[in-house]
Amino acid sequence: xxxxxxxxxxxxxxxxxxxxxxxxSNAPELESAFxxxxxxxxxxxxADLGGLEYISSAGLRVLVSTLKACRRYNRGDLRLSNVPPRxxxxxxxxxxxxxxxxxDDTVGAVGSF
Amino acid sequence: xxxxxxxxxxxxxxxxxxxSEFIAQAARQAGLDERTVFHVQMAVDExxxxxxxxxxxxxxxxxxxxxxxxxxxxxxxTIQDHGRPFDPTTVPPPDLGADLDVRRLGGLGLxxxxxxxxxxxxxxxxxxxxxxxxxxxxxxxxQDDR
Numbered sequence: 001x002x003x004x005x006x007x008x009x010x011x012x013x014x015x016x017x018x019x020x021x022x023x024x025s026n027a028p029e030l031e032s033a034f035x036x037x038x039x040x041x042x043x044x045x046x047a048d049l050g051g052l053e054y055i056s057s058a059g060l061r062v063l064v065s066t067l068k069a070c071r072r073y074n075r076g077d078l079r080l081s082n083v084p085p086r087x088x089x090x091x092x093x094x095x096x097x098x099x100x101x102x103x104d105d106t107v108g109a110v111g112s113f
Numbered sequence: 114x115x116x117x118x119x120x121x122x123x124x125x126x127x128x129x130x131x132x133s134e135f136i137a138q139a140a141r142q143a144g145l146d147e148r149t150v151f152h153v154q155m156a157v158d159e160x161x162x163x164x165x166x167x168x169x170x171x172x173x174x175x176x177x178x179x180x181x182x183x184x185x186x187x188x189x190x191t192i193q194d195h196g197r198p199f200d201p202t203t204v205p206p207p208d209l210g211a212d213l214d215v216r217r218l219g220g221l222g223l224x225x226x227x228x229x230x231x232x233x234x235x236x237x238x239x240x241x242x243x244x245x246x247x248x249x250x251x252x253x254x255x256q257d258d259r
Contacts, residue, residue, distance in 0.1 A: 002130070023133075024162045025126035054133070054151075056158050057221035064218055071213070086151055093228055094221055095209030 001053060002026070005033045013044045013110045019051030022059030030059060034066040034078075043069075043076025046109040050082030060094050067099060077101065081109040117182045118142075124165050124175035124194060132161050132179065136190070143183035145251060152229040153188065153249055159222035160192050160245050168196025168243055187231075188249045195242035201235050 001020035008015045014037050022030055037045060047063065055063075063078065070076040081103045083091070091097050103109035118139040122128040136157045140150040161177055169175040181190045207220040226233050232248040 021130065021133075023126075023129045023158055024166065025129050054154070054158075056155065056162065057225060058162065060221060061218040064213070064216065068213060086148075090155070093225065094207075099213050099216075 014042045015046045017048040021054040023056045024058040027058035031062045044113045045078045048106045079109045081106040119180045121178045124169040139181045156226045156229040164194045168194045186253045190247045192245045198237040
């Protein structure tokens with residue numbers, strides 16, 4: 001499955017649902033989606049990874065650079081929800097689990113802001 | 114699985130999904146469990162990304178040839194290209210414990226290859242180009258599986 005990105009703008013938070021596969025060929029597409037939100041002043045983001053089947057180091061770099069950009073000046077955060085076990089294993093291997101606030105479901109992640 | 118599976122594709126990022134499907138199918142046919150299939154897919158994806166971005170540096174007329182085979186207790190993958198020599202010792206390791214503010218984002222691909230596979234070897238030969246060999250050790254096949 002290729003990459004599918006769906007953005008829902010709620011009142012205070014935007015939810016980015018990422019499905020399929022993120023590799024070096026389409027990581028820039030994911031980066032653009034996050035940038036389009038931040039360019040509009042939306043820095044409170046939830047990435048719903050429920051449908052994410054695969055993420056390579058290129059995709060992880062996008063998540064971390066977005067996390068850094070959101071947290072700058074304490075203006076927001078990128079929080080993760082619905083992380084599938086395989087993706088959790090990759091985050092762990094990359095030493096990224098402690099960097100993110102991770103929630104079991106998107107409702108919890110949205111409510112945490 | 115047949116003695117050896119091979120795939121040759123253009124060295125372009127849009128081929129990564131084809132490479133990934135090829136290697137997953139070969140790994141399943143070789144009897145690897147799904148978690149190991151995922152690990153092999155990831156290591157191969159990172160290796161091929163390195164070839165495309167570093168050995169070929171975005172030049173799209175190069176080719177990547179993958180070959181894989183199962184021995185009794187290993188799954189062996191070789192990846193060949195004819196791009197610039199790749200020296201893995203020039204890639205600094207990622208700083209996995211660093212705070213977010215100072216964390217560098219490079220070096221993860223090579224790190225994943227080493228963590229997910231049991232052996233990773235790089236060779237350069239003027240005639241055959243770069244060859245990466247990655248080996249995953251697996252439980253020997255039982256007599257019933259043969």
